[in-house]
């Protein structure tokens with residue numbers, strides 16, 4: 419038993435995110451990582467000795483998972499700022515969700531470099547001491563990425579790469595918890611045949627990615643309640659309007675018991691912020707208290723077992739709510755109380771944001787003056803209980 423966290427958590431970020439944009443009309447036109455970093459600094463929550471800039475991953479390092487021809491196509495797309503119809507069709511680069519933009523290779527490789535660094539730091543610490551180390555990597559979390567193509571704003575799958583690095587340290591049994599509003603399909607599929615990697619995804623039902631199960635049939639969300647991907651996956655497709663009380667039920671009645679039974683050597687939390695009520699791409703209704711609570715519970719579980727914990731970013735398309743959420747999660751990992759008013763300097767960070775949507779023209783006062791949301795508790799609906807029950811059922 420290890421009842422103390424022996425080394426201070428580390429925060430990994432990068433300045434590449436500050437001015438990089440997927441294009442003016444893309445949901446990732448908004449700043450996110452830079453907002454969170456600026457907030458933790460202006461709130462006084464960051465000891466600079468605990469900050470690391472994410473390195474840009476080496477090409478060879480991402481070939482652990484990604485196809486060389488795809489990585490080369492991604493590099494060429496950034497260099498040329500254009501792709502052929504053949505590249506569009508084969509690699510899904512420069513189409514729909516995955517535009518050509520100026521930093522598309524470097525930014526993706528920075529996400530991968532940051533999360534692989536997180537895996538090395540936690541893995542090395544665990545090898546030396548057999549104890550917990552926590553790393554919060556703000557830039558990573560591209561859970562839809564595929565080995566040989568882009569998907570859903572994700573050009574690489576930095577999470578799969580990090581889990582593969584953990585494996586190299588002998589951390590075989592991994593629990594992956596994904597609270598992004600979208601199904602963590604890329605990670606689930608990468609480890610579908612591997613009983614040592616338990617993937618748990620809580621996501622909005624009938625939200626992207628949608629799949630047609632049979633030709634001409636209806637579109638269905640991926641990550642249905644019974645989808646176990648060969649055994650080691652559990653999925654929680656929740657209804658619109660998911661509230662904090664419902665999230666707590668899923669975590670306490672299913673996620674934590676499943677993680678415990680799995681007896682993991684390491685825990686990964688994909689902490690996407692698009693399940694927050696103010697997010698434009700989902701219809702879930704969490705407050706950031708839900709994210710704080712999940713991160714805190716997994717931190718306690720990791721500390722109790724003496725195992726590594728990585729927390730990544732993910733989705734999140736409202737810069738006010740993403741920045742405030744991830745800053746509060748960092749505070750929670752450090753056992754810092756985040757309730758209370760923002761400092762003047764933190765408020766100035768929030769007041770400087772530009773959010774090109776209706777809500778951004780006249781942001782509500784609490785987006786500017788607090789980091790912690792008011793809780794959004796509510797009734798627990800049957801559809802939510804059903805998700806927990808299905809996940810706990812024996813196969």
Ligand SMILES: [Zn+2]
Pocket residue numbers: 598599600690692732733734
């Ligand atoms: Zn998402």
